Amino acid sequence: MPAERLLPTPEAEDLLALVREIARDELRPRAAAAEEAEEFPREMFTLLGKSGLLGLPYAERWGGSDLPYEVYLQALEEIAAAWMTVGVGLSVHTMSCYALAHYGTDEQRSRWLPDMLGGSLLGAYALSETQAGSDAAALSTRARRDGDDYVVNGTKAWITHAGAADFYTTMVRTSDDGGHGISCLLVDGSTPGLSAAARERKMGLTGSPTAQMIFDNARVPVSRLVGAEGDGLKIALSSLSSGRLGIAACAVGLAQAALDEAVAYAKGRTQFGKPIIEFQGLEFLLADMAATVESARATYLDAARRRDRGLDFQRQSSIAKLVATDGAMQVTTDAVQVLGGAGYTRDFPVERYMREAKVPQIFEGTNQIQRMVIARALKAS
CATH class of the missing domain: 1.10.540.10 (Acyl-CoA dehydrogenase/oxidase, N-terminal domain)
Structure with missing residues (x-):
C-alpha cells in the first residue's frame, strides 16, 4: 500500500x-x-x-x-x-x-x-574512472585545448546510461593542478571519438546499461565548458550532495516495495491454521522492517528540507544515503526471509529487490565514504 x-x-x-x-x-x-x-x-x-x-x-x-x-x-x-x-x-x-x-x-x-x-535528451554523469572512484580528484581523463575545441582522451567507468544517453556531464583534467585542474564538459552523446564499451554484467538493475565510456580524440566545443576551467571538482561534489538524496529516496522506495510484498504474502500464507502474520516472530520482523523504512524516509526528508531552506545539508545528505541504503539492504533481505523458499524464486519480486538493493550502498560514494564525510563534519563542528 x-x-x-x-x-x-x-x-x-x-x-x-x-x-x-x-x-x-x-x-x-x-x-x-x-x-x-x-x-x-x-x-x-x-x-x-x-x-x-x-x-x-x-x-x-x-x-x-x-x-x-x-x-x-x-x-x-x-x-x-x-x-x-x-x-x-x-x-x-x-x-x-x-x-x-x-x-x-x-x-x-x-x-x-x-x-x-x-525528455528529449537523456543524461549521464561521467565522473568515475577505474583508478578514480572514491578519490575523485585523481581522475586522469584529459581535455587539451585546441582552438575552439577541447580534445578529450581517457576512459570513464561505471557510467549509468552508457551508450544510451544523449549527453554526458563529464569531469575532465584540464591541468595538472590536482583537484584544482578538473573541469566540467557537457558532452554530446553523438560526439565522434566517444563510444561505449560492452555493458557490465551486473547483479541487479539489469535493465539499466552500465559501461565504460571511451574518449578517443573526441572534440568537444569550448562552448560546452560548464563553469570556469578548474571548477569541475567543486561542481562534482556539489552535484553529489544532491544526488545522494536521490539515491536515498530510491532506496526507500525499494524497501517500501519489499515491505509491501512481505506484508501481503504474510497475510495470505497460512500455516498451522492461521496466517503467518499472526505469529510473533513474523510480526516483530515486519515491525522492524516498517520502522527501518519510515526512519529512512524521515532522514532523507529532513536533509531535503534543509536544502530547500538554503541550509548546509552535506552531512545530512550523507547520513540519509547511508541510513536509507543500508536499510534497504536489510529490509529486502528480510522480505526474502518472510517469503521463505518462495522468496528465493523469481516467481516473486523480492529476490530482485534484494539484488537491486546492493548497488545503492556503493554508488554516489560508498557507504564507507559517507561515514568519512559524516565524521569529518563532526570533527569540524
Missing part, C-alpha cells in the same frame, strides 16, 4: 497522485520482464518527460517545475518503488542536469536545458 504522505501543498498532492498513476499503470507491469531481458526502458523516460517529471526541482524558466526537493524526492521514491531502474535513472538524469542548471550561463541553459528537462 502507498506510504502516507505529508505534502506541503495541494499541487504537490496532485503531482504525487499522477506519479502513482504512472507507476501503477506504466512502470510496475513492465518491470520484471524488462529486467529479465536486460532491456533499457528508454520510452519510460520520454513518458516521464512528457508528464513533467524530469525537471521537478529545476526552474520553470528552463522548463522545470520549480518544486522543492522535498516533493521531488517523494515522487522519485514512488517511481523507484515501482521500478528501481527507472527511479535510479531519473535520479542520475536529475544529477546530470545539475551542473548546467547551477553553473551554466543563461545562454547555455536556454540552449540545452529545455530539452533535457522535457
